[in-house]
Amino acid sequence: MLARRGRARAGCAFPFLTMSPVRVRFAPSPTGFFHIGSARTALFNWLYARHTGGTFILRIEDTDTARNSEEFLNVIYDSLKWLGLTWDEGPGAGGDFGPYRQSERAHIYREYLEKLKAAGRTYEKDGATWFKLLGDRHEVYDEHRQKTVTKVKTAPMVIEDAIRGRVERIEDEDFVIVRSDGNPVFHLVNVVDDIAMQITHVIRGEDHLSNSSKHVALFEAFGVKPPIFAHIPLILKQNGPGKMSKRDQGALIEEYQKRGYLPEALVNFICLLGWNPGGDREKLPIAEIVSLFDLPAVNQSNARFDDKKMAHMNMLYLLALPPAEFTARARVYFAAQNVSTGDVSEEYFAAVMALAQPKIKGFEELPAYTAYFWNETYPTDEKAKAKALGKGEPKARLAELAGRLLTADFTSDASVEAAIKALAEERGLGFGDYQGVARIATTGLSAGPSITSLFRLLGRERVIARLERFAATLM
RNA sequence: GUCCCCAUCGUCUAGCCCGGUCAGGACACGUCCCUUUCACGGAUGUAACCGGGGUUCGAAUCCCCGUGGGGACGCCA
Numbered sequence: 001m002l003a004r005r006g007r008a009r010a011g012c013a014f015p016f017l018t019m020s021p022v023r024v025r026f027a028p029s030p031t032g033f034f035h036i037g038s039a040r041t042a043l044f045n046w047l048y049a050r051h052t053g054g055t056f057i058l059r060i061e062d063t064d065t066a067r068n069s070e071e072f073l074n075v076i077y078d079s080l081k082w083l084g085l086t087w088d089e090g091p092g093a094g095g096d097f098g099p100y101r102q103s104e105r106a107h108i109y110r111e112y113l114e115k116l117k118a119a120g121r122t123y124e125k126d127g128a129t130w131f132k133l134l135g136d137r138h139e140v141y142d143e144h145r146q147k148t149v150t151k152v153k154t155a156p157m158v159i160e161d162a163i164r165g166r167v168e169r170i171e172d173e174d175f176v177i178v179r180s181d182g183n184p185v186f187h188l189v190n191v192v193d194d195i196a197m198q199i200t201h202v203i204r205g206e207d208h209l210s211n212s213s214k215h216v217a218l219f220e221a222f223g224v225k226p227p228i229f230a231h232i233p234l235i236l237k238q239n240g241p242g243k244m245s246k247r248d249q250g251a252l253i254e255e256y257q258k259r260g261y262l263p264e265a266l267v268n269f270i271c272l273l274g275w276n277p278g279g280d281r282e283k284l285p286i287a288e289i290v291s292l293f294d295l296p297a298v299n300q301s302n303a304r305f306d307d308k309k310m311a312h313m314n315m316l317y318l319l320a321l322p323p324a325e326f327t328a329r330a331r332v333y334f335a336a337q338n339v340s341t342g343d344v345s346e347e348y349f350a351a352v353m354a355l356a357q358p359k360i361k362g363f364e365e366l367p368a369y370t371a372y373f374w375n376e377t378y379p380t381d382e383k384a385k386a387k388a389l390g391k392g393e394p395k396a397r398l399a400e401l402a403g404r405l406l407t408a409d410f411t412s413d414a415s416v417e418a419a420i421k422a423l424a425e426e427r428g429l430g431f432g433d434y435q436g437v438a439r440i441a442t443t444g445l446s447a448g449p450s451i452t453s454l455f456r457l458l459g460r461e462r463v464i465a466r467l468e469r470f471a472a473t474l475m
Numbered sequence: 476g477u478c479c480c481c482a483u484c485g486u487c488u489a490g491c492c493c494g495g496u497c498a499g500g501a502c503a504c505g506u507c508c509c510u511u512u513c514a515c516g517g518a519u520g521u522a523a524c525c526g527g528g529g530u531u532c533g534a535a536u537c538c539c540c541g542u543g544g545g546g547a548c549g550c551c552a
Contacts, residue, residue, distance in 0.1 A: 027552090028552090029551085029552050031551075031552070061552060063551095063552080064551060064552070066551095067551070067552090126550080127550085128550050129550095130550095142476085142477085142548090143476045143477085144476050144477070144548070145548075145549095159479095164480070164481090167479070167480080168479090169478070169479060170478075172478090173548085175549095175550095176549085176550045177550095178550085179550040180550060181550080183550085185549095185550065185551090185552090186551070186552050187552095190552085205546090206479095206480065206481090206545080206546065206547095207545090207546055207547070207552095208546095208547090208552090209479060209480065209546070209547075210478075210479055210480090210546070210547035210548070211547075211552090212479095213478095213479090231480080233480085233481080233545090234545070234546075236544090236545075238486090241544080241545085242545080242546095243545070243546080269487095272487065272488080272501095273487070274487095276487085276488060276489075278489075279489075279500085280488095280489075280499075280500040280501075281500090282487090282488095282500085282501060282502095299481095299488085300480075300481060300482095301480090301481050301482065301544090301545090302480090302481070302544080302545055302546090303486090303487065303488090304486060304487075305486090305487095306486050306487065306502065306503085308486085308502060308503060309486075309487065309501075309502040309503080310502095311502095312501085312502060312503090313502090315514095315515090319515075358514075358515060359513070359514050359515075360514080361514085417511085420511085421511095424511095430511080431511045432511050432512080433511095434511085435511045435512065436511085436512070439511095439512060439513095445512090445513090446512070446513080447512055447513035447514080448512070448513065448514095449512090449513085449514095450511075450512080450513095451511065451512075452511085
């Protein structure tokens with residue numbers, strides 16, 4: 001924990017001015033849905049590229065032909081675009097180092113493999129091609145794997161990590177680089193592509209830290225100086241042990257998209273998992289995050305995901321949205337959810353949204369929160385109804401209110417309020433004696449926007465009709 | 476089992492590099508205020524330096540050892 005600030009200042013304050021331009025890549029494999037952890041890795045790469053004026057590359061690691069799918073590939077594209085993490089090079093974006101799908105780069109891997117073979121750094125075993133480490137060999141029984149393995153006495157590999165400092169790890173076993181079916185393995189293609197695409201910084205999850213010694217060994221075998229690594233901490237699942245996986249609750253980006261979360265809120269939230277701008281600020285615009293972000297400030301310890309805080313961040317962004325923007329996005333949400341809002345006018349829809357925006361935490365609350373605005377068949381919360389009817393004389397209050405509203409002025413919240421207040425005063429009662437029962441009668445709910453606002457919006461006829469209809473059920 | 480990474484409120488974290496502040500903020504939770512409901516907002520409370528040694532006048536901060544958590548150990552990526 002202590003060392004990182006020191007490293008931050010020990011290096012050049014503006015590495016991108018003195019070194020070759022930053023080139024980073026996000027290299028997902030389309031073997032499953034896109035989850036929070038992947039999104040954050042992509043985000044940190046993107047942030048670093050934008051911060052340094054470098055290049056953000058999207059590379060698809062689809063060498064495992066058995067597990068790849070086009071569907072997952074599209075999820076990756078869609079999720080990245082939704083989050084606003086646009087790539088400068090990669091599928092659909094072009095670039096001078098393509099193709100950007102590993103399944104289309106076989107010729108490049110063959111070429112690099114030849115270099116390794118020529119240097120005597122490979123051998124064939126069981127039909128596969130192995131990478132040969134340098135050093136003396138001896139056999140040893142591995143308890144964990146319950147088999148005899150060949151160990152190699154090698155010098156420690158040095159991993160220069162922008163987040164963790166210098167990490168040494170001994171790589172002591174040869175490993176497969178080309179499968180017996182002819183397909184190259186992750187370790188090989190990953191390193192070859194990082195060389196071929198001139199990647200300067202490898203920003204990836206800490207789960208790859210142990211692999212890095214293999215990768216450094218390969219870089220050295222190719223005679224290439226390894227890039228700067230930055231192994232970011234993992235995101236742990238909210239409940240229970242271990243890192244977050246695709247199966248965990250709240251793990252999938254797609255899910256947040258469907259639930260109407262604002263992508264800018266999600267981005268703001270996940271960049272705070274393992275990084276912070278310093279000071280007490282949490283909600284900050286992406287442009288500012290870009291300017292403040294740097295690798296040495298990334299935490300070294302894993303973070304646990306917290307959906308409550310995520311929801312809170314989303315609310316903050318929702319609250320800050322210009323009303324027209326809120327309305328437009330709400331429209332999209334209703335459409336995506338297939339929730340009908342009747343054939344109301346744009347003005348009416350916007351007016352309803354104006355009442356809802358300051359009250360809700362997320363778009364997913366919207367359909368239930370506004371159901372009674374769209375038609376006359378809205379659900380009634382029976383528990384709330386029982387509670388509202390449990391005290392006073394609800395039937396009398398409804399009748400009085402309906403009568404008074406007949407002549408009330410519905411042009412503004414204030415005029416509706418004045419009418420109800422006058423009625424309450426005449427009867428020696430409080431506003432609240434009418435408010436509760438009127439709300440359940442006209443909305444079916446116990447909570448919602450101010451009663452005067454929603455009366456004004458609903459209009460005299462509908463309000464009175466609802467009051468009378470509800471009163472009639474109380475026989 | 477072996478190797479690697481990590482360790483401040485329940486959670487995310489500031490403070491650590493460069494030792495001296497009532498250990499600060501946010502989420503969550505409690506109370507109060509605002510209020511015609513529910514939210515928002517404001518105020519406030521509960522709550523943490525993993526343990527043990529060492530260095531030092533002084534350690535959350537530096538060092539060591541434990542312990543705990545995480546990761547890796549595939550012809551997955």
